[in-house]
Amino acid sequence: EVQLVESGGGVLRPGGSLRLSCAASGFTFDDYGMSWVRQAPGKGLEWVSGINWNGGSTGYADSVKGRFTISRDNAKNSLYLQMNSLRAEDTALYHCARDPTSSITSFDYWGQGTLVTVSS
């Protein structure tokens, strides 16, 4: 059974940093691209960042470019999101999602998410 479990969320002040993790199991992790998708309270889905199967290609939404860094450790079956210079508008539930291909196109499995709250 495919499982994606996010962790690392919390409450922090604007300007702070946080590192999210996603532990994957039930599939061959390094066969798939992965992404982070967020959803602000009561709002829609927003793709944040994606990474291909070997980490050689990454992409970022304009809203986080230069502040967030995505990475993966295939030996640990884990995905990460380093979030710096956090803003109030980054407050959201952050989902880890698997791409059914080796790149970044769509998302067939999702974790339940980890909540990030940025507030002064």
Add this chain to the structure above:
Amino acid sequence: QSALTQPPSASGSPGQSVTISCTGTSSDVGGYNYVSWYQQHPGKAPKLMIYDVSKRPSGVPDRFSGSKSGNTASLTVSGLQAEDEADYYCSSYAGSNSVVFGGGTKLTVL
């Protein structure tokens, strides 16, 4: 990276068909055959319903179908059932290893 445009709401009676549109540009929807549709029930994670414009993942009923014409993609739900009431989001590959979502459509089964 502008969000794709979806109608905020759609509705239909049980047994009817409803179509939700998703409009982008030639840089996303019109430029690639990587349009996906997701269903999200309150408090739940999104579920992939359609990928690559018109492909259905295993387990998704064939009442759900997808299509694309130019810069607009569409999701059609036939034979509406009460459990289809949910929020629906489209997404598209937008080049340079990026994906863009639509704003979402709340589907109500009357």
